[in-house]
Amino acid sequence: MRIEYDAVVGSGAGQWYGQLIVSNLHYEDDSSVQVNQYLAMTFNAPAAVTDTDIYLAFDKSWVETTVTVQSVQIDTNLFSISATVDFAEPHSMDPNDQITIAVNGDLTKDPDSYLNSFVIAADASPDVNGTAAIACAAVPDPALSSVAPVIQFLRGSEITPVTLEYGATVNQALAQGDYTIQGGNVSTIDQTVSAPLVISPGQLTVSTGETIPVNVSFGTVQRSSAIDIVIDTLTGLESETLDVKVVDVANETTLAAFSSKTGTTTQVRLLPPSGNAQIRIGDISVNNVDYRFTDVDVVLANQLQTVPITNSTVERTPVDSSGFVTVPIDITADATLPQQITLRLSGSSMNYTQTITAETQLTRFDIPVKPDTYTVSAPDFLFDGTVYEVDTPAQLIVDSVAATTLEVSIETSANLNVPGFPSYLSFGGCADLTPGNQADFVSARATSVFKYAGNDGAGDPNTYLTDDTATTSTITLARNVEAKLGGQSVLPVMISYTCNLSQGDTKSILANTDQHAHSFANLILTLNTANDAIDSTHPIPAGIIVNPDFIGACQQGGIPATYAMPVRQPLQTALEHWSIKATIPDSITEDVTGYVAAVNWLVQTVAPAIVFGWQINLWGLGRSEWIYEDADPLDIAQQTAAYVDNLAVYSGTWKPHFLAIDRYEADDFTQRAYVNGYCYGPREWGRYFDFCQGMSRALKLPVMPWQIPASRTPNTADPVNTDFDSQHWGTGGSCILGDPAIGADYHNVHPTILALQFPSSFQADMGATAEDMFIRSEPFDISQPAYTDFPLRGIFSVLLGGGSTTGIISTVGNPEPWTRNKLNAYMDNPIRFDTASGRHR
Template sequence: MSQKIICDASVGSGAGQWYGTLVIKNIRYEDGSSVTIQSFLGVKFLAPKTTADITVNAQFTPWQEVSSEISTEELDQNTIDVTAKVFVQQAHTFVASDTITWGINADLTVNPDTYTNSFELYADALPGGTVNIEVAAAPDSALADTEQVVYLEKGTQATPLTATPGETESYQVAAGTYNVEAAELANSDETVVATALVSPSQVEVQVGAESAVSVTYGVVQKYSALDVSIGSLSSPIDKEPLHVKVVDNSTATVIDEFLSSNNRTTNLRRLPASGSVDVSAQITLNNVKYSAVKTVQLSGSLIQVSVGQSDIKTENIDTTGFVDLPVQVQTDLTGSSGTISVRLTSANKDLIYTQQLSVGSASSKFDVKVAPGDYTVKATGFIQDSTVYAIQAPAALTVNSDGSTVLQLATQKGADLNVNGFTDFLTFGGLSDLVDLEGTDFVAANAFSLFKYAGNDGAGDAGTYLADDPATTKTVQLADTVADKLGHSVLPVMISYTVNLSLGDTLAQLNNKEGLAHSFGNLILSMNLAQSTSKQTVPIGYVVNPDFLGECQKGPSGQALSPDYSMAVREPLADALQYRKVDADIPDDVTDTLKGYVVAVNWLIRTVCPRATFGWQANIWGVGSSTWIYTKDASADGPAQMAKKTADYIKSLEVYSGKYVPDFLAIDRYEADDFTQRAYTNGYCYGPYEWGRFFDFCGALSLELQVPVMPWQIPASRIPARTESVVDLEVEHWGSGGTYIFGDANIGSDYLNIHPKILEIKPAPLVTHPTVEDLFASAQPFDLSDPAYFDFPLRGIFAVLLGGGATTGIVTTIGKTAKWTQEKTSAYMEDPVSW
């Protein structure tokens, strides 16, 4: 029998009524010998009941990125049982100083021994038992080759297990009590569907024991299915979505309706088994109606319905009573050659008007008369002399029947996209794990930047002044090597913490004078090493203090920290300058306040390494939560509103004003591949709709601040097609970010092209969709055929940095799909998006 693993556990400093941390370190066997893990550390402990996600921050020596998978089970009204896996990228032997910090939104100060004495640790294992899933024979021959999915649910985590009808499958499962659910059994086109009945509804898995779950079948339903395909249509509707309706001819009832773009197939499932329907597709654009109608006999099977250019009939609609719509553009630009694209869509979406307008013309009008009524307005901006100009337009417009309506537009100046250290076109870079110092992956990707965390612990090394920083020197040398091979500059970017608010415990971190001094000093060391090592004109780039702005905006107790919040700044900065022998006088605007700290960081970089390029980092949850990304009511909490709140706080700290203005702003969401449990059980499971809102947030924040932005640590993993092999979601690192950014014809416009294992995932409740399939089905019109990056510059985006420590990017040591990403970035560089 193996020895018991023990640790030293305590409640972290600064614990209060609403938030605290549990800290474990000195992980060892009972006899004092070292513990080595190959893949993960299994952890079980008790915690006070919390409605928020438990966070994990691990500091290992040598430093490496870790990820986690956490599930909870309620024991009573006050206590939860936590089961976790802390994953490492490579085998790790624990030393006494290794620390794992668990952030918990609850009060740990009451009966703390209950929690600190509860820790159980396991090397590459968790205590568990066997679950045998016995499935009855398929109730219909059409279902014989279909896999039955059974979900074991514990807290917010749902683990899908599969078994073939008529067989029994056995699975090793961590100990605990699980709710059991069974998905319907359906064939691929859902023309035959059987209700699945599971027993028992709850199963207790005990260590070393076996548990049984049985699945039987009830009613079998028969349906029809339609695949409605819109082909390649000609101008002017080649880029327009058509309004498609499916109407029951016997009752005139609309069975389904949706928008479909060109070269898109929409799958309609579980339609009546018999009867006749009309499938119509139409659009009225600039007073011309384009339409097609096809009659289909339903037959309890899958039927293909195609609409091509030869099916389209055109008709000029009656414009009696329509009026001229003048447009006035207010701008301070002179001699502009910019063009504005304006689009009006009627409230019932039956009428669409488009118009191209020259910014140089102060007054013009639509080429055709416009029907009186209510419209939504969309106006697209332009780029002139590398500067983004957005168009301010009313969200809605009522066109009056007396012709008195004038559409008022105005240009709004945004960011200059030319950023020190970067190019005049959109570029991609990614994280390096410094495994391959020849840069093979970055050369294959034709990358223009690469990033790595500075120092030993990757978070500022607040405990000491570092004697050396190999992470910086190796990253700079790697960038030089890749640059030599590619024949163009490759910017090394270091992620530098001068205070680590990613760790939580915000106030304690801000008031750790000694830690601030050490981290200031370690940033100076990194800059000095970069300047002495790099062979490139811009020797180094920095993303400073991830999570700092978001944590301060969110506040330790839900209230934003004031810019005048008192903290020591000048003394620790002076200590760092003296230790590193930097002869510079600290300016008077570096005050002992939160705002003064921001000035100190900006001044320090501009003083010690004036040729560096740098930016701060913001994220989507500085407003208090990231759940707004899923909201459908954009008027209440859309990307623009969330960006405005974030920008207002950044402005209050004067991050991008004064004498030492940074070059850019990095923006991220949670760094994890969407279809791994560390992402979707933590509420980060994005479809096209959510990714669109994220990049809209980037664009709106850039516009509010007039600062160029760089999405950073973006997962580049792709969605697997249903024909591909998908074995282990946690090992293979599938996700949606790469597919959204670069497009994938294998997924195209049909979400049922996605592998069933992906569609069956049950994300956390705050995602607001029961399954990934429902998440994608709600993103209409669904189409991932083409890249999304074409309009990135119009959103103020000048570069994108992909991947993270345990997230797919460019390096093949992280994520099965990194080769695909390399191919996509390399192909992109054959025709990059410039300004």
């Protein structure tokens, strides 16, 4: 029999908190509910619920209970809650027994949707399931008989995959609720035969005890050809990149085009199922030899073919070098390293490469160079975890008469081995400290978690805190994730304000002595809390990012380094509050530079084991819209770095370890982002990372992109709502982690997204629509991750997500597992700082 109940929203409920109170449990025949072992229930709530949020009050006899809760996000403000209450002894529920559920969300909006959602059972799981009876049509082509169709039922962050059987019906139990059904093509592994799934209906509502039919049939079978083009390691072209085209001989249409290093295999798929094609490789001239490639004929067929490109495909013709000249190379290096570097001269009719050793020396090109104007390139490189910047002139004019010397400098830049972080490019994310965080971080194999310290997350400037539960809970979360990952190090990173300039009114806040004292003291509390977590396996207990927006707001406001503000008195007050007997150095002055030094000194005095850094913004020069324009990101970085240097942030005795660089914490296709002028395409993300590289080079610091949205761009097969704001779509995840579903063609983006109109005030920079944004980025290809060159840019770690932005956890932003799956796969072979390859500048 079904258990009935009474439920109300407790008095005092508001926008951020309320209580659901359940009482009068009885069966539908009015008999009492006897609980022998446990009471189980499911219900909906506007926020996640934890084990400690549910408690029972008994009217007549007290019983010891233990509560276990699971929360699954269905939509932005809708969670499906499953709770089990274990009873220490049997108990007959009295009508006045109450179950109180604390909810950190708004129960005042549509309360009936929560009050009427309870399904309760005694000593059994609640019967909340219905059934989808999925009838699959016969196999559309014999070639697909071994490829089982798979569809997915999507309900918020829950994805239920179902493998179908051709010509049969599969019954799938599903919890009550609304579902979207997706399914891709069925295809052979080489994509020579495929058929799209036709699913009806595409959305359904499952009710308890009901069976709903779903029909899966197939669209027209599509046939194509496939080629694996295998380019050998060609003599004389070992370090070259070749331009390759596959052309339809009948009409000269380009069927595929790509660049390829020698010694690689490129898979070319979805070519016409029949006809004649040619593989054409662009001729190239290198080191006084002309290389001409013979076109390779291919008869297309509905099958996979392997086409080798070998030395026999290449005709080599030495060039007459009469009149060519010797070009000396003058190398100045910070260090002598066993590192080989390839210099490249790219000219109008000839290219030259020369391998040099990373040391101060005078050498030359091994062969004479044709007089011409050349573009010069040389890769930066990593050695023992340190980035080395190889600098050359952008152009070199080789004259037939006057001697020309190529000047090369090799400078030490950022050391990426930041204490507490792994010796490879790592990813972490924002935590909201709800129960599902641990499983999400484990699923992503994250190496760090971050959270704002204190109660208000902004330094709590009007009170002295006595306990920093945010820091304690974040450290506990990190340790629990470590345990689940078999000991992989996971660093908790706290965000701490001692002066919050994020809301403006810079000069008034800089002048507020009392607020500085409170926030200095609260930073000490965070540091002491972290110190308490030091043990033999955690000598570095936590990381700290101090004062987001402080440097940016001061720079934007034209605040000079000598701008007067109270420093020593509030710092002394904070030290005395915690009975810390330390003498403030005389070099800490009563101005902005002194304030920065005070923060650095305080961190290293109270918690010398802590790893920490400051944060900067894109808008320090006054506006962030330069990212859409043609301004050189390296020039913007140089100006920003000059201000950082002027404040002596990374100078003196108490130097921080790294620099965090904020984009803007919002998913690009949400109003929080694009209404405020932040919606990046592949071009803008590339320029953002150029800015990060410029900051690293200018300050010789390891940098951390921070609060980066990990949301992906929906493709044409994704279910995009007409009002898609709550779905938290974006571009950061797709560009950074790679998204073959979008690839190099913006037409793969869902049309509803492409039609998004940007605010008129930003259209001059952003374009009128999201489609304009993608067109502005052409040519682009986000099939592969952007992170492959991050270490060479000086980037040692990336922290994803934020309080309202998609990251790693499923309780904030887009709940789907896409980002977690991408990061998990990355951790199979992370980019180590001692093996990252060079990158041409």
